[in-house]
Amino acid sequence: MTTAHEIDGCAVTPNARAEAEKETAQPVRWSVPMALFACVLLAFFDKISIAALFSDTGFQRALGIDFDPTRLGLLMTAFLLSYGLSSTLLSGIGDRISPKKLLLGMMCVWCVLMIMMGFTHSYSGMMTLRILLGIAEGPLFPLAFSIVRHAFPQRLQARATMLWLLGTPIGAAVGFPVTLYILNHAGWQATFFVMAALTLPVILWVWLGLRHVAEPPRAVARTAQGQAGERREERRQLLRQPHFWLICLFNITFLTYLWGMNGWLPSYLIDGKGIHLEHASYLSSLPFIAMLLGEVIGAWFSDRVNRRALSCFISMLGAGAGLLMVLHLSNTYAVIAAMAFSTFMWGAGAPNIFALLAKATSRQVSATAGGIFNGLGNFAGALAPVVMGVLIATFHDMDTGLMFLTAVAAVGCLMLLPLLKHY
Template sequence: MIRNIKTRHMILGLLCAMYFIAYVDRVNIAVAAPFIAKEFNLSPTELGFIFSAFAYPYLVMQILGGWLADRFGPKKILLILSLIWGLATLLTGFIGGLITLVIMRVLLGVGEGGAFPTATRAMTSWMPKSSRGFAQGITHSFSRLGGAITPPIVLAIVYYAGWREAFIVLGVISLLWSLAYLLLFTDTPHQHKTITPAEIEEIGEPARKNKASGKTPWKDMISKMWLVTFVDFCYGWSLWVFLTWLPSYLKDDRGFDLKAMALFTTLPLLAGVIGDTLGGVISDKLYIRTKRLRFARVSVLSLGLFLAFLCIMPMIFIRDPLIAIVLISACFFFLELTNPVLWSLPMDIAGKYAGTAGGMMNSGFGLAGAISPVVFGFLIQTTGSYTLPFLISGGLLLVGAIAALMIDPNRTVREIAERPVDYQYKSRTTPAFAMGISSGHKR
């Protein structure tokens, strides 16, 4: 069994640990929020701004972090980023009020903002094309697993020590991961001491991708990634709502006590872990069986968003708290089914520019994070209800499901750059699915 573990599997495990830790550090604020709000007498609107303080630098760092990883390699960039967010988490345990808490959240957003695009660039070199969906799925499964275990872990530390101690412990763990990453990771398989020629051959073309050189094809990348970015925004709106407001929703609207809140905050996130894993596996299996990349990606992406929409709408109006939890969990499962597909698209489309493309896509997620927690909190405070905020989330899921049908990962950045001018003009004015039908090519 151990002999079957390849160097790339070890690298993937290291990245899984990073995704796990990053999400623990990201969502711990939502679990601790009721206790922080009580200590500093914070309103729902102020809590919304605290949640969003993370998202503003997170948004800015998406493209910048991915571009830096393309230029200077993921090892150096991710090491710096992980040190920043680890220190920010640790220092949150020493805040003195609203302003210092916002500062720590901003630093956390800087550190984590470029992490996932940088990791995507790393996976582009280390993972064969047929395993990209699985790699993105399993790493994001670990991120949701981190989010799922955060409520009981943080609440346990809060119960026995305090909310400040929770941030200190988690910050130390983050810094220990940075040390492991420094010792074990290399930018490319060729640089790793334990890699074998046979495994390099198994990885194939991605193993030969090094740092991007020359001018970044921004125009081509924007034309190919803008729709993916918009769909990621629609996905991200609901995810940010769940990650930031779910504990408060269960406590204030559904009337759960501390123990019930810990349990029922965890269940939807565990459903997301399963969704993340299955989404990547299903997409890869569809691609291997049909050789139709577009079908393998778009079918899972669009259907997942639509089914999430079908779950969130009745949840809004059903008063039975247990049925509501089941619907929230189902919504989160289908929502997360789409996540590995979204993160596979920059790898499919941009190749050695996957870091930049991944950051461009995830800027939609970051923008949603900058807006949705504040809007959600404002609407709760002004309407006294969670109904309208959740209706907006459901509407965006439906819009995203429809928009996803227009995405075509076969039209890569390189292909667009090399096409004749007249073909590029046609591709900009003709929907991707219409071009696929008229050409008769497999998608």
Template sequence: MDSTYIRNKRKSIVFMLFLYMVINFADKAVLGIVSTFIMQDLNLSASEYGLIASSFFFFFFISGIVFGFLSNQFSTKWIIALLVFIWSVTQLPIVFWPSFWVLLICRILLGIGEGPAYPVAIHALYKWFPDQQRNRVTAIIAQGGPVGIVCAAPLLAWFTESYGWKNTFLCLSLIGAIWLIFWWSISKEGPLDQYAIMTTDTSKPMVVSYKKLILNRSILGVAFLSFAAYWILALLLTWLPTYLTLGFGVSLLNMSIWMAAIVLITIPMSLGGAAFSQYLFNKGYSTRYSRAVLVSVFVFLGGLCTFLAVTSGQGRLGIFFLLALGFAFPNLAFSLGPTIIAEIVPAQQRGALLAIVHSIATSAGVISPLVTGWMIDRASMPLAGYTQAYLLAASLLCIAGMLGCVLIQPAQTRQKIIANQKANSDIGHIPLP
């Protein structure tokens, strides 16, 4: 292919996948933004709202794995188009028949469509970029999440106050449909796969046991980091808006600005972390240090900042800043985690492993809102329940950060996989162009 064409196509794919994640997270964030109106209009308790918030993640795990395996066999262009179609359609019943059960079912269906979104997007991206160029482009795609929340929080709050919370879901449905039209016109499968483990006659790639891959210490380490990072992300999406409203007495619009500002801090943190990782890699540091240790330290620091936010007795500004850092630091796991997985796993199994690890991580999205709602309902005062929830999140982040430092050794793991397959099957390692 012509190099100019490839450069231009890479840019368009990165841009479209970035917007894809912006819409994805706007869909996730909308429930938290309109939560006060929904709870009042439908007379929901904190536990009932927590169930609706968690229902989004009920089939995340299954959907992510199923579509992850499909992405190894079928075009990512088609798969992503199907997922966005599901997003757009499932918003509509909420507009016309709002009730507890309609919200519950629609959020479950939306979760099925959005569960595989990030790993399939990364799998599609890596078909255009080799390993040494993946840190920054992965970070760009990952920033679609924070940007989606930053844009969604004030805009959807304004739209809700102006046109009602039901029409907010209609707006998101239309945005998804418009993106889908452009994606179908622009997108194309990339030509590149990083490496494959081949049989002796090079007729087809050799498949490594998925059990061995999933139970590998490095992949488990990435899964632990991602699980803890998603725990606090789910806390941000579902309970941070009501915490800001109850804890600080701010209006809906001001709450959305506060939330946007908190999330905004994650963008330079993640891009800076990815750039620093690339700098270390270019200076000759192994991916053990330039990726694994770095992301583990970031996740640990997120836990430490979250702990200090609720225990240090800071004023409003201090709590705000520490909470922002607590949400920002772990976000690097969504950028560097996939690059570690892609470095370890053969290309022909990459889509499935990215989806499996992502599905394990997003199971935190089921547990976190439910546990938080349970803590709030059973605390002597709601704010005490929030404090307990943030302390739990801080503990998970610190533990995961320490485990990541110990467990993840990307290059060593990759060489071990190749050596084992050679020993068992007399195979060779063939890099693809």
């Protein structure tokens, strides 16, 4: 049985210590996070494209529903629930087989599913395809986390993580206006077909960027009893670590904010603040551009000070404060400015939460830890769109959705208090 030691304040096995000593000798290939960026960007297009269709009457008629906030929110929630379950249960495969083969296979499935969505004319059919898309995309973030964890030293992990995480805000900043443009000029079906067509160049980019990525060390000798026993012990240590679970709880609140914003931001601007659709198409992208800037600045700052938990705390506190300002503003540009401040602060914490997880867990179970972390976060965060939809439908007030996200941000800050001195 392995014995745990301390590295950077974290309990790790002797094998993990040896891996940590070798990490500085590894060549740093920035093509790796850039390839992962392309993959995340594509996946985020697929995720949020449907949210831009919520207010489209043609899409509603095709599915046989009117503007029903609860049922429309369920289309996003169904995806996220299956996404979280898949991330939790399937991501451990990334500790055993080639991540490159997994990612390429996953993208082929995404392409097929997006084409099928374009031909779907029923609510139940769209719901089924959204669930399947969630299953197919579930392992993406844990795989990306694991690849960067093994390819980059701790001192560069926030910046390397930031590079592929930029696919999230850029995907939202570009995805919403592009989807709305396609919707207005070619109809709702074309939005899915265009997303499917984008898969082909991304597959090539990922293949080139990850061509130097080797299989995880465990994949070479995964049949050995000693390796299997060591892996089980590392997993037991992970599951017994209180700090790991606090980070997972914080991530639940962190992703609740993200998916609440992604699910309802365009509709909130149009129906809640009275912004015309033609203006909302570009104004809705500005908060996500701010999120992008937040990720860049937050990653640089956190790598400099190496206070991962504090960086995440300040990030979530600022995100909640920004939403409070939005609730009390009516001027269009003031609303967008406050929303942008909120998303900027959220973005500053995005790469740091992965660096925090890396600092608190063993490298040898990176995909497993990342899967549980990402899966639980998305599984719980999946409730945000439908909860917000229910609140909006019940109180007939779009502001109630933002009040919910503000309360969630406050809870997230509380989750980090015990970690501030350790990480």
